[in-house]
Amino acid sequence: MTIDLTETTTGAIHDALMQARRQVGGAALGMVLTLIIVTDESAQYDSVRAASQAGREHPCRVLGVIIRNPAGRSRLDAEIRVGEGGPGETLLLRMHGPLGQHADSVIAPLVLPDTPVVTWWPGQAPAIPSADPLGALAQRRVTDAAASDKPRQMLTALASGYRPGDTDLSWTRATSWRSLLAATFDQPYGNMTSGTVSAEQHNPSADLIATWLAGRLGIPVAREVSAGPGITEVSFATADGDITLSRPDGRTATLAKPGQAERRVALHRRETTELLAEELRRLDPDEVYAEALARFAVHPVDEGTSA
Amino acid sequence: MITQGSAAGDLWAVNPLRDPRDRRIPRVAGPCVLVMFGVTGDLARKKLLPAIYDLANRGLLPPGFSLVGFARRDWENEDFAKLTYDAIKEHARTPFRETVWQQVYEGVRFVQGEFGDDAAFDRLAETVKQLDAERGTGGNCAFYLSIPPKAFPDVVQQLKRSGLSEAGQPHSGIQPWRRVVIEKPFGHDLASAKELNAILDAVFPAHSVFRIDHYLGKETVQNILALRFANTLYEPIWNRGYVDHVQITMAEDIGTGGRAGYYDGIGAARDVIQNHLLQLLALTAMEEPLSFDADSLRAEKEKALSAIRLPADLATGTARGQYAAGWQGGIQVPGFLEEEGIPTDSRTETYAAVRLGVDTRRWAGVPFFLRTGKRLPRRMTEIALMFQRAPHLPFAATDTEELGQNALVIRVQPDEGVTVRFGSKVPGSAMEVRDVNMDFAYGESFTESSPEAYERLLLDVLIGDPPLFPRQEEVELSWRILDPIEEFWAEHTKPEPYQAGSSGPASADALMGTSGRAWRRL
């Protein structure tokens, strides 16, 4: 059911929620976390939908924060959805006027007790997520450098503002590549001298993978620009010849190793829902991300340079 | 839940991209071939082949992973690929993706032959060798025997004769492995279990034999360990000081179905109590293991199994029944003796219950009641700890008439979860106390993330992670518990009939004793 409340208060929202729960019957029990989405009117639909789909794996209370018309009069409008196409509850909170500056005062009373809080900025994010009032409410803060106009600068900014609990979806997007690369090195390989990561120009995931590889393998890893989609190839020069993992079509990767037949493996680009589900699966600080990010700030990769 | 075994640990030591802190990168199987016998069988089509696809879809199978089917049908690779495709389409848990199917498909091979046919096994050996060369499977090979146990000796001998069981020379400095996977039944008594093991043992070392008890692959069963050893709330009351008795139940609503031939002469106790229920008992009763590695976990389970004591009088301490015709779930069903393939004078039981003691300081005097049966009202598996009543109730007797025993119930299937039952005040001006439930449902807190038991177990086989697989010692200990009961039954009793759709024979109720204990409702 959907309930619309205009010019409302958190108390009224809370009462409406309780009533909705009683009518829908038990649907909202067992929620495991609160997910705050800081977004705008144009992006809210996609991000809230991704969140409710991810909520099938992690039933949660989604609090969509939409700041509108900052110059106007202070006003809070709420749209409450309970028991619609999935477990959990979704609240869209539109904050007008100066209230937008105090969104945390609206959100804090609506956060579920006793369960973790995650804040996600699907679009522009503050450079220091933990210093943002809505970030401060959460133990997990999820940004997306790929949504920024200048992804590399965003990564550098995130590195200097990093606090344990920060993560970025561009790092989440790297997981399937990183898993496959790790599996590749489970088998014996010759002495490596250098590596290359090829991807579209603006692809912070590729930048982080290059940085991560350079850090773990202790070799220079160059970042090259390709036509995409996304990341197209990761290769290593070894004493026995090149090891290459290429994915020209964004769906299937081919692994080529010296002296072995080529092997193909599914490596599709994941939807936001899947990324979010991975992000919500573990809520402890991601130290490996922190290391890659810190390294990026010191040795920023760019076309033609090596991490 | 269960920690990495040594195999995975070794990988991390040599692979610079693996880091135990990197929790996003999953445990992925190393390069290998899986050779499956009995691919046309029920188990292969409904569980194993779909599980392989699901693993591939989750990115947990390595590039080059290959699957070889062996069966007597006159088939080509394409026919086996079709069977695999259909099995996946129908039974896989995760959504179908063409790219993932292509990845699986590229590694699919089929070898035709009888188990007695030397040439067929030579062709199999050749196929595995080719896959090694073509797809870089590193000389690693697992054999899944999804076939009737009477075919084991032939297959195992053939694996030896054809040289397939030999891991061979190191590939680029890494010693390849061989593993063999077998399904229950692990014999039908202690002697036959030892025989079966001797056959395997002659060809495969103990650590490379993986015995599947699919219950141990279930999330709820692994959750017993989390519940007990990750929390402070339960362990203090997990003993004779608080627990009155424990009930472990596996109820089925179906009859013998298509498995009549196998079932006759085996019966409920051998089919279910010997493996699933005793494993659940061991996990419930055992002490805290030093760690969750295979050796520590199995050691604790074995200690618990060794401490099990049979009832002094087997006549009153055990019960067995056979379902008679009746109505089950709104359908009129035949009795066991009328089922096709069952002799009309069969003495095989379809219901079995026992009362066991666990002779440890923790459990002395606490009876464990185990029961299983077919054609019971519904399908349900659970472990229930029934707590003692409060030693004193400061209420008027009428206030607590509806108060039962506190209980903690681990629901293994269906509707996986945990229920705690306790007394609560009924709203109103009088102090009236009644039982209520506090419920944790897996499906609600972690919807859609639970893999199938077989996904977990197959992955563990390919990774070489053994904690979830019972070893031969556990199998033998379980038979030591069951054999005297089976002997007593064979000599002295005939299964007591119970109506299909009822909750079992009357003797099962008698076994609870006169102390006011009763079976939980099915």
Ligand SMILES: NC(=O)c1ccc[n+]([C@@H]2O[C@H](COP(=O)([O-])OP(=O)(O)OC[C@H]3O[C@@H](n4cnc5c(N)ncnc54)[C@H](OP(=O)(O)O)[C@@H]3O)[C@@H](O)[C@H]2O)c1
């Ligand atoms: N299904 C279950 O619920 C279940 C439960 C617990 C344990 N298990 C165990 O799992 C294993 C497989 O079970 P299942 O239900 O899949 O059995 P199934 O349906 O009877 O299939 C047995 C398979 O073995 C093959 N086979 C049998 N005898 C053969 C022979 N002489 N030569 C070549 N192939 C032969 C069959 O091939 P054809 O098609 O050519 O006959 C078939 O593929 C067994 O060890 C069983 O005890 C099964």
